[in-house]
Amino acid sequence: GKGILAADESTGTIGKRFAPIDVENTEENRRRYRELLFTSEGIEKHISGVIMYEETLFQSTASGKPFPELLKGLGIITGIKVDKGVVPLPGTDGETVTQGIDGLAERCKKYYAAGARFAKWRGVLRISDSGCPSELSIMENCGRLARYAAICQANGLVPIVEPEILMDGEHSIEVAAAVTQKVLAAQYKLLHDHHVLLEGTLLKPNMVRSGESCPVQATNAEIAAATVRVLQNTLPVAVPGVNFLSGGMSEEDASVALNEINKLDAKKPWSLSFSYGRALQASCLKAWCGKEENTKAAQDAFMARAKANGEANLGTYAGGASGDSESLHVKNYAY
Numbered sequence: 001g002k003g004i005l006a007a008d009e010s011t012g013t014i015g016k017r018f019a020p021i022d023v024e025n026t027e028e029n030r031r032r033y034r035e036l037l038f039t040s041e042g043i044e045k046h047i048s049g050v051i052m053y054e055e056t057l058f059q060s061t062a063s064g065k066p067f068p069e070l071l072k073g074l075g076i077i078t079g080i081k082v083d084k085g086v087v088p089l090p091g092t093d094g095e096t097v098t099q100g101i102d103g104l105a106e107r108c109k110k111y112y113a114a115g116a117r118f119a120k121w122r123g124v125l126r127i128s129d130s131g132c133p134s135e136l137s138i139m140e141n142c143g144r145l146a147r148y149a150a151i152c153q154a155n156g157l158v159p160i161v162e163p164e165i166l167m168d169g170e171h172s173i174e175v176a177a178a179v180t181q182k183v184l185a186a187q188y189k190l191l192h193d194h195h196v197l198l199e200g201t202l203l204k205p206n207m208v209r210s211g212e213s214c215p216v217q218a219t220n221a222e223i224a225a226a227t228v229r230v231l232q233n234t235l236p237v238a239v240p241g242v243n244f245l246s247g248g249m250s251e252e253d254a255s256v257a258l259n260e261i262n263k264l265d266a267k268k269p270w271s272l273s274f275s276y277g278r279a280l281q282a283s284c285l286k287a288w289c290g291k292e293e294n295t296k297a298a299q300d301a302f303m304a305r306a307k308a309n310g311e312a313n314l315g316t317y318a319g320g321a322s323g324d325s326e327s328l329h330v331k332n333y334a335y
Helices: 011-021 027-038 067-073 104-113 135-154 173-193 220-234 251-263 278-288 292-314
Strands: 003-007 047-052 077-081 086-088 096-098 118-125 158-165 241-244 271-276
Touching: 003 027, 003 278, 003 292, 011 027, 011 278, 027 067, 027 278, 027 292, 047 118, 067 077, 096 118, 096 135, 104 135, 118 135, 135 158, 135 173, 158 173, 173 220, 220 251, 251 271, 251 278, 251 292, 271 278, 271 292, 278 292
Parallel strands: 003 047, 003 271, 047 077, 077 118, 118 158, 241 271
Antiparallel strands: 086 096
16 A cells, blocks of 8 residues: 655754754755655655655755655655645634745746646644634635645646644534535535646545544544545545545554544545655654664654555554554644
8 A cells, every 4th residue: 555755844844843853953954854764665665655845856865866856766756835834814713824826836837847746735724612614714725725726737736635624622523524524515616616627636634533632532443434424425536536634643543543444344436545744754753863873763663654554545554563652733733
């Protein structure tokens, strides 16, 4: 089984990853770390695509080979994060909208020339007792995702559509299911309105699960059943694949939940796989600590999680791969 490595942390976000392991956030350290990931032996067995941040797209290995060229040689497709981050949506209860439509066509042309073949844009929605996500938040975030998707396709890039509903809050899995269904229904209506070719897109959604602070946490089997049911109700069969985000789940939970989704006996006419960032990299970063002599140990930690998620994509993960079982949740996560 295969999925996508999300290595598109912005300069600020990768700094937050480096701080706990005492690594200075310099361009060279960022390059070294990404090279460590991309040159892990056997990465092509479980990773079919890598999402990069703009800086990384134009970086090279220590020996001078551009990263997209390195990955292409392994049969791995290069992707690029094209949004410009979130800004507040005035008049709402702390809701946000993603910016970056201006100049997007020109950026897409530049990224295509550099070797990128797919793109990612993240919309962020939240659930709250005050009524979030508001209609305004849904229409603005899903509308911009649809516009982005149309612009990408016009410029030769496959868009990953990511309307993420954060897991912050005390809400139950039932509430998460209702909100996710409402958002995805709106998203696909807007993609149709924008004349987006669904066959040339991927969906990167949250799994449907209890809020992080909910006193009763749903089991991984319950997460799987709720997630698949929402997709059955909203996701056209024309969409070839779903690559779930890990959304702050622990490395092990992200693998086990994906495995449960693929084990589930239900109608699932799409490839159901992963597009994980934190859930592929947390134990790798801890093993690395910025030290050259730790490269092999860090790559082994990364590959253990890649293999676990590759197996989860097939519904054959037995659990217990080395890695963290602590939550990687960051409140109000922006990157």
